[in-house]
Amino acid sequence: xxxxxxxxxxxxxxxxxxxxxxxxxxxxxxxxxxxxxxxxxxxxxxxxxxxxxxxxxxxxxxxxxxxxxxxxxxxxxxxxxxxxxxxxxxxxxxxxxxxxxxxxxxxxxxxxxxxxxxxxxxxxxxxxxxxxxxxxxxxxxxxxxxxxxxxxxxxxxxxxxxxxxxxxxxxxxxxxxxxxxxxxxxxxxxxxxxxxxxxxxxxxxxxxxxxxxxxxxxxxxxxxxxxxxxxxxxxxxxxxxxxxxxxxxxxxxxxxxxxxxxxxxxxxxxxxxxxxxxxxxxxxxxxxxxxxxxxxxxxx
Numbered sequence: 520x521x522x523x524x525x526x527x528x529x530x531x532x533x534x535x536x537x538x539x540x541x542x543x544x545x546x547x548x549x550x551x552x553x554x555x556x557x558x559x560x561x562x563x564x565x566x567x568x569x570x571x572x573x574x575x576x577x578x579x580x581x582x583x584x585x586x587x588x589x590x591x592x593x594x595x596x597x598x599x600x601x602x603x604x605x606x607x608x609x610x611x612x613x614x615x616x617x618x619x620x621x622x623x624x625x626x627x628x629x630x631x632x633x634x635x636x637x638x639x640x641x642x643x644x645x646x647x648x649x650x651x652x653x654x655x656x657x658x659x660x661x662x663x664x665x666x667x668x669x670x671x672x673x674x675x676x677x678x679x680x681x682x683x684x685x686x687x688x689x690x691x692x693x694x695x696x697x698x699x700x701x702x703x704x705x706x707x708x709x710x711x712x713x714x715x716x717x718x719x720x721x722x723x724x725x726x727x728x729x730x731x732x733x734x735x736x737x738x739x740x741x742x743x744x745x746x747x748x749x750x751x752x753x754x755x756x757x758x759x760x761x762x763x764x765x766x767x768x769x770x771x772x773x774x775x776x777x778x779x780x781x782x783x784x785x786x787x788x789x790x791x792x793x794x795x796x797x798x799x800x801x802x803x804x805x806x807x808x809x810x811x812x813x814x815x816x817x818x819x
Contacts, residue, residue, distance in 0.1 A: 525578030529565035613755030
C-alpha cells in the first residue's frame with residue numbers, strides 16, 4: 520500500500536488558529552487538493568526550532584510569508600488584497616515568476632480591466648475620487664539607514680533624493696516597524712536641510728491626493744496604482760512592471776518623469792492580480808493552485 524506523502528504546514532498566530540479552525544479558504548482548498556492525492560497534512564506552530572527541524576522531516580513543508588527552509592518547501596502569502604494569493608518557491612517577491620514575466624497591456628481587454636479596477640478600488644480603497652495633488656508620498660519601511668541588496672540606495676538616501684527635487688514631499692513611517700533614535704535623527708537632519716520635506720502623517724489619506732509615490736518596494740505603491748498614482752521604485756519587487764525603476768533610469772530621471780507617467784493602471788491590475796495570481800473566487804482556483812504547486816516542485 521502506498522504511504523501517504525506528509526505535508527507539514529508551519530504558521531504563526533493568529534493564522535495558526537484560523538487554519539486549525541478550518542477558516543482559511545486558501546489552506547482549505549490546498550488541503551483538499553493534496554489529500555485527494557494521498558497526502559497527509561499536519562499544521563504546526565512555526566518558529567526557530569520548528570524551522571530547524573523541518574528539513575529533517577519527511578515529505579514537504581509550507582510556510583506563510585517565511586523563507587522556505589529546504590528544497591521541498593514552499594511559501595504562500597496574500598497578493599496584497601483578498602482574494603488573490605501566491606504560492607512560491609522563494610520568499611523574495613522580486614524573484615517570483617510574475618516579477619520576471621512580461622506585461623503586455625495590449626493583451627488585456629480594456630473594458631473588462633476597467634470594470635475590474637473600479638470594483639477593486641471601491642472594495643479596498645473606498646472614498647472620494649483621488650485627485651492629483653502636488654506632494655510626493657514616501658512610505659518608509661524598515662532599516663532606513665541601511666542599503667540592502669535589493670535596493671538602489673538606502674531609504675534615507677531615497678528620501679533625500681526625492682527632497683532634492685524641490686517638490687513638496689511627505690515621508691511616513693511604517694506602523695509595524697521600529698525606528699531608533701539614530702533613524703529619527705537622520706530624518707530630522709533631512710527635514711532641517713529641505714523645508715519641502717514633511718515627516719509623518721496618515722499614509723493612506725496622503726496617498727489619495729498625492730502626485731506620485733516614491734518608495735523602495737512598499738505595497739503602498741500598488742495601492743497607488745489602484746488610485747491611478749504613478750510610482751518610482753528604489754528597490755526590487757514583484758509589481759515593478761509599470762513603475763519607474765531607479766535601478767534602470769537613475770533617481771533623477773525617474774523622479775523627473777514621474778509627474779507625467781501614465782501607464783495603463785487598469786490593465787496592469789487585471790493582469791497582475793486577476794490573471795497572474797491564485798484568485799480564490801475564480802472557478803479555476805483549484806487548477807491555478809495545482810499549477811503553482813507543480814511549479815514549486817511538488818508531485819501533485
